[in-house]
Amino acid sequence: xxxxxxxxxxxxxxxxxxxxxxxxxxxxxxxxxxxxxxxxxxxxxxxxxxxxxxxxxxxxxxxxxxxxxxxxxxxxxxxxxxxxxxxxxxxxxxxxxxxxxxxxxxxxxxxxxxxxxxxxxxxxxxxxxxxxxxxxxxxxxxxxxxxxxxxxxxxxxxxxxxxxxxxxxxxxxxxxxxxxxxxxxxxxxxxxxxx
Amino acid sequence: xxxxxxxxxxxxxxxxxxxxxxxxxxxxxxxxxxxxxxxxxxxxxxxxxxxxxxxxxxxxxxxxxxxxxxxxxxxxxxxxxxxxxxxxxxxxxxxxxxxxxxxxxxxxxxxxxxxxxxxxxxxxxxxxxxxxxxxxxxxxxxxxxxxxxxxxxxxxxxxxxxxxxxxxxxxxxxxxxxxxxxxxxxxxxxxxxxx
DNA sequence: ACGCCGTGTTCGTCAAGTCGAACGAGGAGA
DNA sequence: TCTCCTCGTTCGACTTGACGAACACGGCGT
Numbered sequence: 187x188x189x190x191x192x193x194x195x196x197x198x199x200x201x202x203x204x205x206x207x208x209x210x211x212x213x214x215x216x217x218x219x220x221x222x223x224x225x226x227x228x229x230x231x232x233x234x235x236x237x238x239x240x241x242x243x244x245x246x247x248x249x250x251x252x253x254x255x256x257x258x259x260x261x262x263x264x265x266x267x268x269x270x271x272x273x274x275x276x277x278x279x280x281x282x283x284x285x286x287x288x289x290x291x292x293x294x295x296x297x298x299x300x301x302x303x304x305x306x307x308x309x310x311x312x313x314x315x316x317x318x319x320x321x322x323x324x325x326x327x328x329x330x331x332x333x334x335x336x337x338x339x340x341x342x343x344x345x346x347x348x349x350x351x352x353x354x355x356x357x358x359x360x361x362x363x364x365x366x367x368x369x370x371x372x373x374x375x376x377x378x379x380x381x
Numbered sequence: 382x383x384x385x386x387x388x389x390x391x392x393x394x395x396x397x398x399x400x401x402x403x404x405x406x407x408x409x410x411x412x413x414x415x416x417x418x419x420x421x422x423x424x425x426x427x428x429x430x431x432x433x434x435x436x437x438x439x440x441x442x443x444x445x446x447x448x449x450x451x452x453x454x455x456x457x458x459x460x461x462x463x464x465x466x467x468x469x470x471x472x473x474x475x476x477x478x479x480x481x482x483x484x485x486x487x488x489x490x491x492x493x494x495x496x497x498x499x500x501x502x503x504x505x506x507x508x509x510x511x512x513x514x515x516x517x518x519x520x521x522x523x524x525x526x527x528x529x530x531x532x533x534x535x536x537x538x539x540x541x542x543x544x545x546x547x548x549x550x551x552x553x554x555x556x557x558x559x560x561x562x563x564x565x566x567x568x569x570x571x572x573x574x575x576x
Numbered sequence: 577a578c579g580c581c582g583t584g585t586t587c588g589t590c591a592a593g594t595c596g597a598a599c600g601a602g603g604a605g606a
Numbered sequence: 607t608c609t610c611c612t613c614g615t616t617c618g619a620c621t622t623g624a625c626g627a628a629c630a631c632g633g634c635g636t
Contacts, residue, residue: 207443222584232625237585244623247440247593248402248461263458266443417614427595432615439593442623 203266207251208242210265214258215240229257317366327359336372340365398461402446403437405460409453410435424452507533507562514559522554523574531567535560544569 215225226236230253238244239254255262317339331340333349340355341347342363347355357363410420421431425448433439434449450457507513512534526535528544535550536542537558542550552558554574 204443221582223582233584234586234626235624238623241585245442245444247442247623248399248446249440250624251443252461262461266457416612418612428614429596429616430594433593436615442593445594 204245205242207246207265208240211254212240214260214265218258225254225257229253313370313372314367317364328356329359329363330354330356333372336367336369338365338367338372399440400437402441402460403435406449407435409455409460413453420449420452424448507560507567508565509562512559512561514557517555517557523551524554524558525549525551525574526569528567528569531562531564533560533562533567533569
């Protein structure tokens with residue numbers, strides 16, 4: 187396998203949460219009071235495969251995970267959801283560009299909008315000094331930050347990242363977080379996303 | 382691999398949409414005007430792996446798909462979404478039971494509620510005769526039907542399934558669909574889900 | 577004490593996913 | 607035309623996921 191090398195486009199690689207998947211499967215299974223063998227039978231898998239999967243070892247195929255999702259009666263995405271969204275950073279110039287219809291423009295998709303979500307736009311400017319502290323917003327809130335000028339350190343408590351012009355980061359807004367400008371005339375676009 | 386045997390709990394097995402995944406990856410990639418090799422490089426995959434994946438052959442691992450989702454900047458679930466939700470049937474007695482806290486009750490989870498969705502409950506009764514035609518509702522609507530008595534044929538145009546007492550089916554409500562009672566005194570619970 | 581289920585784990589084997597390299601097809605430029 | 611580059615595909619070799627069987631553990635009835 188060997189895919190320890192990060193994808194060059196993204197810091198905080200957000201590796202496949204195999205551990206989280208394992209826990210999710212076991213949690214959903216025990217919630218239904220199903221034995222490992224019984225779930226394996228219903229999903230058409232072998233006990234050994236399911237055992238390894240739940241122990242966190244291995245890297246299941248889509249087919250395998252899908253069979254489990256069907257047998258458990260949960261949507262597929264439920265098994266691969268990460269309970270706490272990690273910080274995701276896209277460095278300037280490393281975003282996947284979006285097609286621009288052969289027009290003299292370039293566009294980059296930083297974050298696909300989840301269906302049913304509302305996004306408000308803000309422009310923030312700051313000067314070096316004390317950090318701007320923001321309290322936790324309502325659960326499900328996600329903040330997107332795209333630096334336009336200067337230099338920032340931003341993110342949730344203890345997980346701040348440093349961003350330069352063009353850098354992008356998104357992080358959960360339902361935990362305490364801060365913004366700190368490191369250079370004079372720092373500015374950034376802030377997108378608040380509510381679900 | 383060989384998992385052609387259906388999971389015993391569900392008709393319309395809703396097999397892993399490998400074809401849909403393949404198309405989704407290719408669509409997202411071409412939208413960004415990325416070459417196959419470039420995306421493979423960013424995702425840390427080999428060109429051959431990505432080529433096979435996009436051609437519909439194979440059954441990628443979670444790690445592989447995850448790397449692609451990160452490199453494309455889309456949420457993981459986006460790649461495994463089925464554009465048109467198929468009909469899903471759970472036969473009576475084959476649902477995964479939900480824990481009942483050692484009480485003398487049994488509960489079965491037929492469909493986990495998507496976050497942010499609203500669900501209205503209806504009781505429908507019918508006698509054998511003409512089909513009850515329902516027009517398409519607003520997009521995103523999903524209908525859940527649990528038969529309590531008699532016998533029904535229900536579902537979207539051309540994809541109707543026959544259901545007996547205790548049987549459950551869910552299908553998209555944003556396409557024309559019908560309900561037809563086959564026995565006297567037929568009844569069913571209908572759950573309309575709006576996102 | 578036994579045997580008989582049930583649980584979940586570990587083992588060896590086979591099939592399949594992944595990789596790197598080589599391949600043919602198509603353009604751009606000299 | 608020839609060359610060079612990039613596109614995406616196909617090939618063999620390696621790695622690894624999935625399977626089936628055997629395993630240890632625990633509860634229950636005889």
